Amino acid sequence: MFPLDKDKLDKMRQHALAEYPCECCGIIIGFPETKEKDILFRCTNIQNKLHAMDPETHPRDARTAYNIDPRELMKILKEAEAKRMSIKAFYHSHPDHDAYFSEEDRKMAMFDGEPTYPDAAYLVVSVYDGEIKDEAWFAWNTATGSFERHSN
Numbered sequence: 001m002f003p004l005d006k007d008k009l010d011k012m013r014q015h016a017l018a019e020y021p022c023e024c025c026g027i028i029i030g031f032p033e034t035k036e037k038d039i040l041f042r043c044t045n046i047q048n049k050l051h052a053m054d055p056e057t058h059p060r061d062a063r064t065a066y067n068i069d070p071r072e073l074m075k076i077l078k079e080a081e082a083k084r085m086s087i088k089a090f091y092h093s094h095p096d097h098d099a100y101f102s103e104e105d106r107k108m109a110m111f112d113g114e115p116t117y118p119d120a121a122y123l124v125v126s127v128y129d130g131e132i133k134d135e136a137w138f139a140w141n142t143a144t145g146s147f148e149r150h151s152n
């Protein structure tokens with residue numbers, strides 16, 4: 001279901017370990033049904049900055065939340081459009097928590113009650129004590145109206 005090569009998966013895992021104990025976040029763009037030309041972007045998690053500026057609006061810090069820098073996201077979207085690629089996957093880590101699609105993850109993936117990127121997959125990497133414990137893939141299921149866990 002999610003055609004990503006081992007190299008990209010390893011890079012996502014390494015990113016999760018490098019950012020521990022904070023959440024990492026990133027995006028994969030590519031062509032549907034192929035993995036040869038996928039491009040991985042390690043994104044900047046600006047959650048600590050948002051929390052410091054306005055802790056009431058952003059009560060979580062980067063240990064329990066992520067927020068991709070909007071400038072980076074726009075740059076990635078423009079590159080995908082220029083190369084006629086699409087967003088294949090988003091990924092982030094859960095430091096010292098299991099690999100599940102949280103209510104916060106769902107909120108971040110939705111806009112006005114619909115998935116912002118309905119064809120994208122979502123990888124959650126669980127990291128405990130600086131080691132990867134688990135990972136799980138999620139995708140939008142139109143029949144159930146929810147993000148459901150899938151095996152890679």
